Amino acid sequence: MTRTTTQPPIPAPPPSDEVCALHAERMRAQLAEIWGKPVRKLPRGMDLLQTMYNTTSSQDLTEARIPYFLNLCARNAAAYRTPETLVAPHSMGQRLINHPFLSGAPIHATNLEATALVPDGLVYFPTPIQLDDLHPLYGLAWHMTGSGRDLTLDIETVTTTQLIPTRLPPLLAATTKLPRTLYCPNSVVTLHQHILSRHSNPAPFGAPDPAAVLALLLAFWDLRPPTPAPDTADDAGEHLVHVPNLTTPDHNTPPRGRQNKGATPTPPKRAIRIIHEPAHTPATSPHPTATDSTGAKWKEDTLRWEVGERWQNRCPNPHQHRAIIEAGGECTPVLVRVKPHTNGPRGRATDSRRTVRIIPDRT
Structure with a gap:
């Protein structure tokens, strides 16, 4: 009798950028439906x-809290209609887990308006984030309203809907009316006036604690910093993929009469930003030292300092500047308004008295 050796299965190729963009658009549409589509005059998100x-x-739920939750549903639904939708590379989930913000490094959530990519955003992870024994996270969304001290930041973690009842108490799981969608939020965290509040006990929902959720968002903003020209393509380590918009009310078949016979309206498209695999690396070193030759050289007593709004002469083509100069071209600086921001080494306290940078000792 001859023995036959079983060959290992051939691994499936990773999904293409177009497929990932369609998944991200479907997630955005489902989340907008959860928070905005009414059922018995109340949005689906109210049950959640x-x-x-x-x-x-x-x-x-008490009557005093109902207006607040209705306002939260309306705020999230409006944010999901026109967010900046991104598709993270497959390796970003592991890089987020290994980021210093999630490994005990101090976090200073100051000047979020300058740190955030956009006020409303959603990032889809084709390879989900797996934190300990929690539910895998397929999405991370944020919504910012207000400005200055009145700024309110709402953060949502998204997982698959079928996993949510698995950790809930049996009686609560039987009475929970979950949406009939593939993805669903499993935690909602709000940051207002430097107070981080949660809307649920994260353990039964398999979600990270509020501090970990905030650390995930800040780590993603650190890995993928804001780009000065969001419409640039490969030079910024990203490119756009246009997919059909799944939630446009006018996207219906028009009546075919004599006047509009043969008229075929162009279906609306939505731009999804694809982040390239090796493009963005953490700006914060996992083990920063004063003698690190790979990053910025700071003294151990250097603190961060705030910089007010100012005008500066900057290159209009920062990503193509080197190529233009090497080709013999010239970049004429333009006057650009710089928003208020904070300079200095990340993860340290802010010194309001300091207005100049401390020059470190060079080796």
């Missing part, structure tokens, strides 16, 4: 928030 409120307070 009611379950989250029960896990926090062990009691039914």
